[in-house]
Amino acid sequence: MSILKNISKDSPIGFFDSGVGGLTVLDKVKRLLPNENTIFFGDTLHVPYGEKTKEQLLKFAIPILDFFKQNNCKAVVMACNTTSSLIYEDIKDMHDFKIYPVVQSVAKIISEFKIKSLGVFATKATIESGAYEREIHKYNPNMKVYSQYCPQWVPIVENGIINLSESKCIIKSDLDKMLSKRPEKIILGCTHYPYLTGVLSEFTKNDLFIDPSTFLSEFIKSDLANNDLLTDSVSLGIDKFYCSSNPAKFEQSAQTFYKLDKEPELITF
Numbered sequence: 001m002s003i004l005k006n007i008s009k010d011s012p013i014g015f016f017d018s019g020v021g022g023l024t025v026l027d028k029v030k031r032l033l034p035n036e037n038t039i040f041f042g043d044t045l046h047v048p049y050g051e052k053t054k055e056q057l058l059k060f061a062i063p064i065l066d067f068f069k070q071n072n073c074k075a076v077v078m079a080c081n082t083t084s085s086l087i088y089e090d091i092k093d094m095h096d097f098k099i100y101p102v103v104q105s106v107a108k109i110i111s112e113f114k115i116k117s118l119g120v121f122a123t124k125a126t127i128e129s130g131a132y133e134r135e136i137h138k139y140n141p142n143m144k145v146y147s148q149y150c151p152q153w154v155p156i157v158e159n160g161i162i163n164l165s166e167s168k169c170i171i172k173s174d175l176d177k178m179l180s181k182r183p184e185k186i187i188l189g190c191t192h193y194p195y196l197t198g199v200l201s202e203f204t205k206n207d208l209f210i211d212p213s214t215f216l217s218e219f220i221k222s223d224l225a226n227n228d229l230l231t232d233s234v235s236l237g238i239d240k241f242y243c244s245s246n247p248a249k250f251e252q253s254a255q256t257f258y259k260l261d262k263e264p265e266l267i268t269f
């Protein structure tokens with residue numbers, strides 16, 4: 001990718017998700033690339049994405065990508081497993097910036113783990129798309145993949161009720177179902193789920209879980225470097241936050257994982 005018209009190394013990187021989940025990806029990327037400018041959009045008006053159809057997700061994504069284009073982004077991170085699984089192929093060539101989808105960007109690395117069985121926790125839409133299984137089996141058809149959706153986990157995170165005993169009961173019951181299959185590792189295949197690692201590790205060992213954004217952030221760093229698109233700036237990058245509904249709730253729910261210094265700006269398309 002050459003440097004495109006109007007895009008410079010200092011142009012921002014866009015991130016989007018249905019809500020606060022994508023901040024788990026932004027956090028990993030900023031740890032590796034603190035000098036990059038970023039723009040984060042959480043589509044809280046339409047959360048949960050995991051219960052939506054492909055057609056609905058496309059309708060939401062098109063204006064979001066246009067927004068990143070207007071903001072001159074040099075790349076966009078699909079910080080959402082659900083959109084990566086369902087609509088990446090449809091939107092990847094719509095603009096001249098590169099789009100990094102979480103599932104496809106990490107599948108090869110995960111397929112090379114020295115394990116025979118893998119659990120995947122994700123949204124209903126991601127699981128029903130079969131995207132993780134398909135992408136991993138492209139590289140390693142022998143890995144056994146156990147997929148399970150957890151429909152309550154996104155609302156628990158978005159509503160900031162992670163530590164309620166009712167929430168912990170739901171999380172434990174979903175976890176037990178997966179543990180009964182004895183996977184060697186479990187992917188947290190929804191960007192909201194890393195908010196729950198504290199609770200999950202009350203019931204089992206923490207190193208069982210894989211957060212794909214660890215590998216996604218490394219992939220983004222090396223790909224931007226290969227395309228000569230990393231900023232040369234030595235000062236800390238500026239992060240701007242937007243959401244499509246209820247900014248106060250967004251800030252509140254985000255804070256167990258990512259402290260914003262002010263509410264995100266409300267923006268609708």
Ligand code: DGL
Nearest residue numbers: 018021049050081082191
């Ligand atoms: N965090 C998103 C994902 O990774 C979407 C969750 C949702 O809104 O259902 O799938």
